[in-house]
Amino acid sequence: MKTHVASWAAVVVAAVAYPLAVIGGGGPRFPSHAECVHPAKTDGNLEAVFGRFDSTVRAEAVLRHALEVGFKGTRIESDGCGLLEVTLHGIPTLLVGQDFIAEARRVGFNPRLEQGTP
């Protein structure tokens, strides 16, 4: 009878120990803003991010305006951190990126040059 109880106790202890150990290590953490945004530092795989939004309606409004003024290829993507980003990929170098930012500012946008995530 003692063995029988000990056997069940071992299973229960294992079943409880794992979640306790996981909780002891801290709960799931959502990435911070700094971890989601990767400012452009080197050439290659760059994108111009027109903004991040928590609603599709707002993101679509910005996208529509960007397309209207001629920024073809701009699209809406998930930023991997729960927000929608209006972004334009395919910027080859930092120099081209800076030119693009200046051009965008002239038509009322304030995009940020970021390193694209692989």
Place this chain on the structure above:
Amino acid sequence: MNAHSIAGILAFNLFLLVVGVAVLYGLRGWESWGELLRLSGFAYMLGVAGLGVIFVIELVVGVDLSLATILATGACLFALAAGVGRLLGRRLPWVKAVSGHLSPTAAIFGALAVVYSEALFRSGRLAGLYEFDGWAFWVPKAKAIYFFGGLDRQFFEQLPGPSYPPLVPALEAAAFRFMGSPDVVTLHVQFWFFLIGFLTAVVGLLAPRVPSLLLWPPILLLLAAPHVLGYALQAQGDFLLDELVALAALLVALWLVEQRPWQLAGAAVFIGAAMSTKREGYMLASCVAAAAFLASWHHARILWPRLLLACAAAVALTVPWRVFLVVRDLSRGGAEAGGVGLFAHADRAWPSFRLAVSSVFDYHIWLIVAPLLLLAIAAAASTGAWRLSGYALFLFVLAIVAFTWVTWAFPSLPITKNAALNPIVRLTGSLAFAATALIPLLLGAAWRRGQEMQ
């Protein structure tokens, strides 16, 4: 993921369990509450298979799969199975106490399995829907059933795999109903329940027949296999198909040895559900049936009529879907090369065979499950357990032939293990899962006969 979805999916699986317990009562009953506890995984899988098949039939005849329909279907199956059980004279045990004997060996292995399942749950509850087939058609079909109630004609015709029976999308849609939304993240937890249901079913069925030391290691080996670790919770039909086929194969093996009617009846339910899960279910069901016929050759006059009856019952469960395909003029899902087309592509035979064998024996996919099955077959055969070892060997050989046929008969499939190009790795899962259920039985038979010889 949120607590609401988790609670919903838990409620759905409790519902499957309750219905499955009634089906178990109709099929075999139980002598003690401890026995019911031991067979609860088996009962759960009976609930999954039984309700899944009925959901498919309901969708075919145009019934809206609403929450009320789902609950009513479960209540009807519960009442029907309970009524059959009463008619067959089954009684509930009088003793209220539950005695669940657990040996120290079983406790150690059980604790490992519990921790594994907790870790798997943790990875599944926040899993994204990244798998191609999952987001391309399995889950969209489930969403269509959830939003439109049934099999929307245009949507189902234009998605990939229109000939695939909708058992998995129907169960997924039912899970969405219980969750209250089409939460495709928490949906992965449903496949965790299927896997745990399968494991507990195998353990529950084999525990009184096989010593713990022979029962648990093959199961833990499967759980540690890279393909299971990486893909078991994908929101697709492959793993549920493997689990259903493996349970059918195990029940047929038990029936060949013990010849209890409930074992064959249970196998028919699982085979019917497997054939309602994926097209490959027909092929794998044929392998299980053919292996059983071959292994029972010497007692054909007694055993074959029962086997034929079980096969007919399983096929009958899939007839509505086949009729539906004809009525809607959808692809029946036959082989690209057709019947005699195989000869026109004879040059693919040998590479297809090599691909099938190398996938089954690939250490980086299934570890040593296949070699262990062959060793277990040899061990059982060496002690004279001919019928059981013969059945397992026939099943192994027929499965290899079937896997070879798939690559051979579909010339558009390249000879590769790349899952995006050829389904061979996913297909071999059925044999790996069946092997995991059969290895303990084979080793147990060898061990028992060895003891008797001494």
